[in-house]
Amino acid sequence: MGNLGSKPELPSEPVVEAHTANVTSLDYREGVLIAGSEDLTVSVWNVKTSKLLYTLEKHDDVINFVDMSKTLIATGCEGMWTFFILSFFKFFFF
Numbered sequence: 424m425g426n427l428g429s430k431p432e433l434p435s436e437p438v439v440e441a442h443t444a445n446v447t448s449l450d451y452r453e454g455v456l457i458a459g460s461e462d463l464t465v466s467v468w469n470v471k472t473s474k475l476l477y478t479l480e481k482h483d484d485v486i487n488f489v490d491m492s493k494t495l496i497a498t499g500c501e502g503m504w505t506f507f508i509l510s511f512f513k514f515f516f517f
Contacts, residue, residue, distance in 0.1 A: 441458070441464075441466040441468075441475050441478065442458065442460040442461075442462050442464065442466060443460075443462045444460050444461035444462035445460065445461045446458045446459070446460050446461075447459050447460060447461055447485060447486055447487050448486060448487060448488055448489045449489065450489045450490050450491045451470070451491075452491050452492075452493075454469065454470050454471050455467065455468065455469065455470065455476075455491065456468040456470050457489045457491055457496060458489070459486030459487065459488065459489040459498055460485075460486060461485045461486075463480070463482040463483070463484065463485065463486065463500075464478050464479060464480050464482065464486075465478070465479040465482070465486060465489060465496070465498050466478050466479075467479065467496070479496070479498070479505075479507055481505055482498065482500050482503075482505060483500065483503065484500035484501045484502075484503070485500055485501070486498050486499070486500050487499060487500060487501070488500075493509070494508070494509055495507060495508050495509055496509065
């Protein structure tokens, strides 16, 4: 069996930080990462720059589902769906 190489060094400090509780769901599309959390927010990141672009706060419970398309972000928590229309977010798909 061949050597797979050494493990990469992990940074001792977090590279990015936005949530105050556990991240429960993730989705990625074309350089944009969205993360739902137990803190009732969704963070939207530019992966190339590690910049937090937006924090979406219209949730009443832990976010357990996030999904992104070219036209919207859908988030889900217990008994509720929330949709954010991407035409309001000019950072997408540059």
